Amino acid sequence: SDAHREMWERLNLDLTAHDGLLEVLGKFYGDIYMSQDNRLKGMEYMDFVLSEVHGLRIKELQEAKAQGRKVVGTFCVFVPEELTLAADAVQVGLCAGAEAGSDLAEELVPRNTCALIKSFIGFKLARLCPYLESSDLVVGETTCDGKKKAYEAFADHAPLYVMEVPQTKSVSARELWRDEVLRYMAQVEKLTGVTITAERLRTAIKTVNDRRRALQRLTALRSADPAPISGRDALLINQISFYDDPHRFTYKINELCDELELRVQAGQGVAPVGTPRLMLSGCPMAVPNWKLPYVIESSGAVIVGEESCIGTRNTRDLVDESGETVAEMVDALVDRYMKIDCACFTPNTDRQDNVASMAQTLKADGVINYSLMFCQPYAHEAMKLEHFLEGTVPTMSLETDYSMEDVEQLKTRIEAFVEMV
Numbered sequence: 001s002d003a004h005r006e007m008w009e010r011l012n013l014d015l016t017a018h019d020g021l022l023e024v025l026g027k028f029y030g031d032i033y034m035s036q037d038n039r040l041k042g043m044e045y046m047d048f049v050l051s052e053v054h055g056l057r058i059k060e061l062q063e064a065k066a067q068g069r070k071v072v073g074t075f076c077v078f079v080p081e082e083l084t085l086a087a088d089a090v091q092v093g094l095c096a097g098a099e100a101g102s103d104l105a106e107e108l109v110p111r112n113t114c115a116l117i118k119s120f121i122g123f124k125l126a127r128l129c130p131y132l133e134s135s136d137l138v139v140g141e142t143t144c145d146g147k148k149k150a151y152e153a154f155a156d157h158a159p160l161y162v163m164e165v166p167q168t169k170s171v172s173a174r175e176l177w178r179d180e181v182l183r184y185m186a187q188v189e190k191l192t193g194v195t196i197t198a199e200r201l202r203t204a205i206k207t208v209n210d211r212r213r214a215l216q217r218l219t220a221l222r223s224a225d226p227a228p229i230s231g232r233d234a235l236l237i238n239q240i241s242f243y244d245d246p247h248r249f250t251y252k253i254n255e256l257c258d259e260l261e262l263r264v265q266a267g268q269g270v271a272p273v274g275t276p277r278l279m280l281s282g283c284p285m286a287v288p289n290w291k292l293p294y295v296i297e298s299s300g301a302v303i304v305g306e307e308s309c310i311g312t313r314n315t316r317d318l319v320d321e322s323g324e325t326v327a328e329m330v331d332a333l334v335d336r337y338m339k340i341d342c343a344c345f346t347p348n349t350d351r352q353d354n355v356a357s358m359a360q361t362l363k364a365d366g367v368i369n370y371s372l373m374f375c376q377p378y379a380h381e382a383m384k385l386e387h388f389l390e391g392t393v394p395t396m397s398l399e400t401d402y403s404m405e406d407v408e409q410l411k412t413r414i415e416a417f418v419e420m421v
């Protein structure tokens, strides 16, 4: 609409390139999502949110800003959203899953950089992301080398703040992380002018836990056979969880889970009983990175879980809600975030156990390790996981990026794997 265009213009987007992006996105979504059978009624909300991803949600953010609220953009699940919300700011995920502005990105970061990093830089330099342009603060983090060096370059282009994420789970690493959580708390208080009180923090912890609980409910329902929801739809839900209003989103997911429960009771699903059930494990799939799930689900399999930051790695652990003082609640946050089993940690053996138990709970017939090309941490762990899972569940590892050039090749490999499981 004209109002949307005016808003995009005010945000200094490149309108022509942005029109092109939305057109491609709409077509891609139609092919991958609207072609599915037996979709849940509850997915209509997701279709709507996605169709308005650069429209209504951005308008809401602009309205929040007009009321004096701040917007914080993030690239990693280590940024404690509870503190952002407790300071009355809005948090949105910025990591990007489409190839855009890669020529420009390659002027800022080396060619051999993973597609996720190149994408968020490309989106910025090509002026295509209204979330980035709405952000008052952009929070980076010292996770993989690719990201932490990219943020140095990115700091010239965005109001960047970097959290130091430790590399191990030692006692001193936890101390470092606690300091970093407190430093972020001071930063977000400075940004908003809001002091984080115990009451505000308690409410925020509850809000984020409620969203996690709703997504845990979804994860659990996916253990049913036949699979009651497609992997594509479940991934979309997880992707949308990063930028939708948390209260509205949680309500909608619980509603969708009610519908899923009825389906499971009636023995209905999106694919016949006996369809090979696969689990994805590895790098996050940022919106609109739907390529691999689409290829997998067009190869005679159904995806029943995502062990990923856009998936269970972000929803598995809750923050303890029994803290009464700000200090106790901060400690609870520190403990919960230290449980994240990102491949940037060394060693990271918890992840192996988590993948194995998830495969078992979800009754997965196979695990696909997914690494983005040039992602060292997840490529290394894919090798470890293959060994670890040997004899329990068939595993294969794939490396890919956002381009469509390897779709046929992926399909061939996945079909062979599906035959075998």
Ligand code: BJ8
Pocket (backbone or CB within 6 Å): 075, 076, 077, 078, 114, 115, 116, 117, 143, 144, 145, 146, 147, 283, 284, 309, 340, 342, 343, 344, 372, 374, 375, 376, 377, 378
């Ligand atoms: S907690 S997984 S969201 S860092 S794909 S940029 S690792 S080279 S995304 Fe992540 Fe936080 Fe960890 Fe999760 Fe680097 Fe690999 Fe690229 Fe990656």
